[in-house]
Amino acid sequence: MRDTELIGHRGASFDAPENTLAAFRLAWEEGADGVEGDYRLTLDGEIVCLHDPTTRRTAGINLAVAKATLAQLRELDVGSWKGEQWAGEPIPTLREVIATVPPGKRLFIELKSGPEILLPLAAILAESGLPHEQTRRSGSPITGRSGESAAGLPLSKRFSMPWKEPAPAASPAWPTVPSMPRSSRPSAPPGWSSMSGPSTVPAPPLASWNSASIPLPPTGRDGCGRG
Numbered sequence: 001m002r003d004t005e006l007i008g009h010r011g012a013s014f015d016a017p018e019n020t021l022a023a024f025r026l027a028w029e030e031g032a033d034g035v036e037g038d039y040r041l042t043l044d045g046e047i048v049c050l051h052d053p054t055t056r057r058t059a060g061i062n063l064a065v066a067k068a069t070l071a072q073l074r075e076l077d078v079g080s081w082k083g084e085q086w087a088g089e090p091i092p093t094l095r096e097v098i099a100t101v102p103p104g105k106r107l108f109i110e111l112k113s114g115p116e117i118l119l120p121l122a123a124i125l126a127e128s129g130l131p132h133e134q135t136r137r138s139g140s141p142i143t144g145r146s147g148e149s150a151a152g153l154p155l156s157k158r159f160s161m162p163w164k165e166p167a168p169a170a171s172p173a174w175p176t177v178p179s180m181p182r183s184s185r186p187s188a189p190p191g192w193s194s195m196s197g198p199s200t201v202p203a204p205p206l207a208s209w210n211s212a213s214i215p216l217p218p219t220g221r222d223g224c225g226r227g
Helices: 021-029 070-074 094-100 115-128
Strands: 007-009 034-041 047-049 106-111 135-138
Touching (some): 021 094, 034 115, 047 094, 094 106, 094 115, 106 115
Parallel strands (some): 034 106, 106 135
């Protein structure tokens, strides 16, 4: 038994269009031990094999997988971008990909949707009859017990967890100073409030602000008394 396994990333995607039945079949023909594909949930609850959230890159038509039905997606050609010999390749379903897996080979399922894909995935795998040891699943948010998904599916040790903004740092806990008992506080000077300073400030006599009483500086060329 070999220590290293050969896994076709998105099938034999160097020679064939990625994530298509043609790519997966070619990988098996070339002797791969397993294939990896990316899977998303459609608007009507089907699981299809497509890496990007939209079909623009591989089909040339911009449809969001999560907002499109399986029938809409099946009308697209995701093979022509790779070469004329691949024209007409459709977006495959997970069921179709499972059907290509030979006995003893392995299927790596990279989940690109959120946890809403887990229950449909569990149902498809159960009805397919594919042994657990032939599947590896990763990519969906994990909940529940360690090593299990929300649907109770064993997950591989390799995960592509969705990015989450880090939580803002908590404000530092500043030390508090115990308040002084009112009886121990010093009394304010006469005419002053203990909180806001002087309670009344007598206004200066108006005569003291008469401009005639303010001496003016000597004038000069520079306005400062210097010649």
